[in-house]
Amino acid sequence: MPKDTITPRSKDYAQWYLDVIAQAELADYAPVRGCMVIRPTGYAIWERIQKALDERIKATGHQNAYFPLFVPMSFLTKEADHVDGFAPEVAVVTHGGGEELAEPLVVRPTSEAIIGPSFANWIHSWRDLPLLINQWANVVRWEMRPRLFLRTTEFLWQEGHTAHATEEEAEEEALTILHEVYADFAEKVLAIPVIKGIKTDREKFAGALRTYCIEAMMQDGRALQAGTSHNLGQNFARAFDIKYQTTENREEYVWTTSWGVSTRLIGALIMSHSDDEGLVCPPALAPIQIVVVPVYKGDTERTTVLEAIERIIAGWEGRFRVKLDDRDQLTPGYKFNEWESKGVPVRVEVGPRDVEKGTVAVARRDVPGKAGKEFVPQEGLVDRLATLLEDIQSSLYARALAYRDERTHDVTSFEELKEAVEHGFARAYWAGSSDDEAAVQAETRATVRAIPLEQPERTGTCVSTGRPTSRIAIFGRSY
Amino acid sequence: MPKDTITPRSKDYAQWYLDVIAQAELADYAPVRGCMVIRPTGYAIWERIQKALDERIKATGHQNAYFPLFVPMSFLTKEADHVDGFAPEVAVVTHGGGEELAEPLVVRPTSEAIIGPSFANWIHSWRDLPLLINQWANVVRWEMRPRLFLRTTEFLWQEGHTAHATEEEAEEEALTILHEVYADFAEKVLAIPVIKGIKTDREKFAGALRTYCIEAMMQDGRALQAGTSHNLGQNFARAFDIKYQTTENREEYVWTTSWGVSTRLIGALIMSHSDDEGLVCPPALAPIQIVVVPVYKGDTERTTVLEAIERIIAGWEGRFRVKLDDRDQLTPGYKFNEWESKGVPVRVEVGPRDVEKGTVAVARRDVPGKAGKEFVPQEGLVDRLATLLEDIQSSLYARALAYRDERTHDVTSFEELKEAVEHGFARAYWAGSSDDEAAVQAETRATVRAIPLEQPERTGTCVSTGRPTSRIAIFGRSY
Known part of the structure; x- marks a missing residue:
């Protein structure tokens, strides 16, 4: 696994992305x-993504x-x-x-179309509502321009499907998922800041009343839709005849929602934090948080060092997710590179000098090279590592947030918008129609990624139509 | 959910099985x-099955x-x-x-056929071996006579796929999975005694050298194959050109294994322990181990009882998987029936008299009616419940084992075999060919379920060919 096979980001971002995946052994084209x-x-x-989401969903x-x-x-x-x-994308x-x-x-x-009949069978009266279901599954959408994790014909996801007695409850559900499940997970676990917003009619889910989304900015300034939550209104209830008896004994159609995130999140993860050395994984997510690498020459040193490590890491189980890399035939340098490219947040090195002096070397993945490495006493190491992991988690988030803010520009003209989406997001007053949006896209390759839920309390002039409006939209080129 | 909709086992076992599934709301035909x-x-x-297996697999x-x-x-x-x-069963x-x-x-x-090319890509030298992979997935085998959980066109499973340098290592792997993963899980978690054995050529996996299995007896005396582990030899390595360089720099084909268990295990669970009241779930598996049902009339009693319950169950989290059923609109009797039909191992009832006297009522699911219910002090309840759950777990296993032993008969003639498989297993000396086995099946509807790994050290006469042999086989009619 020679290290120089990762193309620098500055040279070719798309190739860098594939190289990181190959180097970290994340996925192959089938x-x-x-x-x-x-x-x-x-x-x-x-x-790890499944576990963190499943906990929030339950x-x-x-x-x-x-x-x-x-x-x-x-x-x-x-x-x-x-x-x-969906018909144009299906496998038959x-x-x-x-x-x-x-x-x-x-x-x-x-x-939606296979769950509908079950919901119609299961729901009889208001007592059966709300019905709150989630499924972990594979789905297939025929993909003409596949890209690992981001666009694949088959992908893995979770899809929530719920039914409610009223429109308000369905709306509340769609927003609960957006805030408490998706945004919370993205920000706290993936360390990815997200814009919570609503999609325009042109971008909403096929069959939805309203689609809410979390939208993130990748390192190349492009937008990535990281999760969506749909208020489906009564559209699917009507199509599949999902009715319930109200407390007043009337028959009504239910109100449904659906919502999903997928293996695409791994693409978002890669393009939010990683660098030219490979993957960078936030500690809250990382399957391995700390890798311990013994450094020795010969059998005597090996025994001394491994005994010391055993003593040092006793009691770490349950506290950290740890890997001791005691493979014999590989050099420490090879191991450092491997775990770096796989994104492990912290590396602890122990050599014979460390054993003598009661120290270890600690290297943090988010600060490459010497700047991120220090020698620290073995005493108090557990607390120090716990603090370090927290610090890495918050640093990654802060860095991604600062990056997004830098690359988000308020624009007031079409020219400014065009310029801004070359490198990031444009924030603009927007009162346009779907056709206006299509025109913007034809000209700039950018679309409305989201109408943020948090809106300013001022008004301005629509960047496209010139009409006065109080609505701000985020434009970007998207994955 | 009226209780009398479960057909008694004695009347129609097949209908009872479907009624238990419907009543417990386990699955529907799609x-x-x-x-x-x-x-x-x-x-x-x-x-819960996934968790217990995944832990063992890892x-x-x-x-x-x-x-x-x-x-x-x-x-x-x-x-x-x-x-x-497989070709006749596939969806295209x-x-x-x-x-x-x-x-x-x-x-x-x-x-096997889609993993083969990946293994060929990933494996270069002896350093890459063993390669030990598992997958949780859905699979499809077209089913003409579907039966919920037991035979469905789509089912969920795990499939392990491994590659090894030598035949011995592949054989050891196949047996490790059989003993340490499948049999251990079936016996300790599902409380289902299993026969560990090898399949005859006629019953082995398509493409395998040898198929090992765990085989269980259901309450109607029929056999259910609960898991299989295959030593695939070099068959798939040859087909997919999966080679490695040995320590002596020779190129060799790897030796592979594959092994799987599926949602069929839920069928095995149902038919091992359940009764005419519905599902019986062993505590080690049960998603809910203890359900707590408040018994009260009016708001004052309700408050008293719920406050007492809150006090009683404080500290149960992390110790037991508990559900407090505080639904307001339903009677205690309705709740008792519902949780009984869903197989919850222990029910704790708390009423106003219990609050006064410092007691609770505890009912064990595996002993229906009054015999399984007692009033016990609130003091020391946690330890008592822990002991009770263990007791239920071991009782269910012991009961299933005794049942299987009762219904397993040593037979020395074809007539005895035919008689024995009417109600259970026949254990017979066997030296027959695949054709002989087909003849037995044609006559008795029974097949060799397994050649047990534990064999007697005596010899006898083959029940079919009359040849002397030291090999014992288990015959049964199978699901």
């Missing part, structure tokens, strides 16, 4: 077009369930906007068990 | 032929990864026996992204 193989290092990150009252992979074609077509949005099973099927089955691109 | 919807109560059980040195859902048809055909075994994607595909894609029925 021999099936558009699909990926998630390798153990990458999957361990996904497991803490907000949801239960996991599992619905079929296959959706009969006729189900997908029940909601008109939904089928328009036409044969099963050696025979041609009477009705083709679609491999789920999302599960 | 509107897609052969597929199921796993409902929250059922999925919570699957999550403790034995394996890492999780994820491979594509789709397998190009040409890959599946690379191993001759493998394609013969012929269209994607609005176009007909140049090569059809098979929805994975198992992943």
Whole structure:
């Protein structure tokens, strides 16, 4: 694993991204077009993402369930906007068990259309509401320009699906997920600052009333939609006849929501924090938080050093996620490079001199080279490491936030907007239509990434139409 | 949820099985032929199964990864026996992204054929071995006679795939999984006694050298294959050109294994312990171990009782998995029935009299009715409940083991075998061929479920061929 195989970011950001993935052994392209193989290092990150999200999803009252992979074609077509949005992207099973099927089955691109009939069966009265369900699953959307983690034909995700008695409750649910699950997770665990906003009609989910999103800025200034939460109104309830009896014995359609995040978050992670040495993983997420590397020559030193390490790390279990790299045939330098490229937040080195002096060397991944390395006493090491991990976590967040703020510009003219989205986000008053938005995109390759939920209390002039408006939008080029 | 909708086991075992699933809300048939919807109560059980297995899989040195859902048809055909075994059962994607595909894609029925190319890429030298990978995934095998959990077109499972330098290491791996992962899990968590054995050639995995299995007896005397572990020899290494450089710089094919258990285990769970009241879940597995039901009339009693419960269960978190059922609109009797049908091992009832007297009522699910209920002091309750949960766990195992032993008969003639498999297992000396085995099946509907790894040190006469042999086989009718 020679280190110089990572292309510098400054030279070619897209190639750098692929090199980081290859070097950290996160994923490979599969021999099936558009699909990926998630390798153990990458999957361990996904497991950590799953755990942190699953805890938040359950803490907000949801239960996991599992619905079929296959959706009969006729189900997908029940909601008109939904089928328009997804039909061009689906994979279709036409044969099963050696025979041609009477009705083709679609491999789920999302599960509203197969969950609908179950909800219709399960929900009878107001007592059955709210129904709060989540599913961890694979989905398939045919991808013409695949890119590892960001756009793959098959990807892994969670999709929440809920049903409520009133529009207000559905709206509250969609926003709870946005704030308490997605934004909280992105900011506290991934250390990625996100803009919480609403999508324009042009960008919303096929079949939704309103789509809320968390939107992040990558290191190249481009936007990445990191999660979406949809208030589906009664659209799917009507399409799948999901009704309930009210406390006054009337029959009403329920109000539903759906919401999801996917393995795309691993792409967001890579492009938020990593550097030319490879992946940088925030401690709250990292499958391995601290790697301990013994430094020795010969068997006597080896024994001394490994005995000292055993003593030093006794009691770390349950406190930190630790890996002792005691592989014999590899040099310390090789190991340093490997764990650096895999993003482990902290490296502890122990050599014979450290054993003598009661010290260890501690290197923090977010500050490369000598600046990030210091020799510290073994005494009090646990507390020092705990503080260091917290510091790395908050530093990564602060750095990403400062970067985003630097690259976000208030613009008042179309020319300024065009200039701003070359390197980041443009913040502009916006009162345009979907057509106006399309015109902006044709000219600048940028779209409205979000109408932020937090809006200024002033008014201004729409950057496109010149109309007065109090609404600010964030424009950016997106992944 | 009226209780009398569970058909008694004595009347119709197959209907009882479906009634238990419906009553406990474990799963539904989906509107897609052969597929199921796993409902929250059922999925919570699957999550507990996943957790217990995943811990064991990781403790034995394996890492999780994820491979594509789709397998190009040409890959599946690379191993001759493998394609013969699986081709008739596959679902085939012929269209994607609005176009007909140049090569059809098979929805994975198992992943050897899509993992092979990755292993060939990742493995170069002996240093890369052993490669120990596991995947949690959905798979599809077209099912003509679906049965919830036991045989569904789509099911969830884990599939382990490993590569080794030598035949001995592959064999050791296959057996480690059988003993330390599958049998240990089945016996300690599911409380299901299993026979560890090897499959005959007729019953082994398509493409395997040897298939090991754990085999359980259900309450109707039929056998259920609960997990399999395959030594694949060099068959897949040859088919996918998976080679490594030995320490002596020779190129050799690796030796591979694969092994899996699935949502079928939930079927095994149901048919091992449950009764005419519904599901019985062993405490080590149960998503909810103890349900606490307040018993009161009117608001004053309600307050008194709920305050007492709050005091009683303080400190239970982290010790037990507890549910407080404080739903207001339902009677205690309704709640008792619901949690009984869902298999919760222990119910604690607290009423106003209990509050006065410092007692609670404790009912154990595995002993229905009054016999399983007692009033005990609140003092020392935690230790008492911990002991009770352990007792239920071991009682369920002992009961299932005694049942299996009662229904397993040593047979020396074909007539005895035929009689024995009507109600359970037949244990017989066996030296027959695959054709002999087919003849037995045609006559008795029973097959060799396993050649147990533990064999007697005596010899006898083959029940079919009359040849002398030291090999004992277990015959049974199977799910």
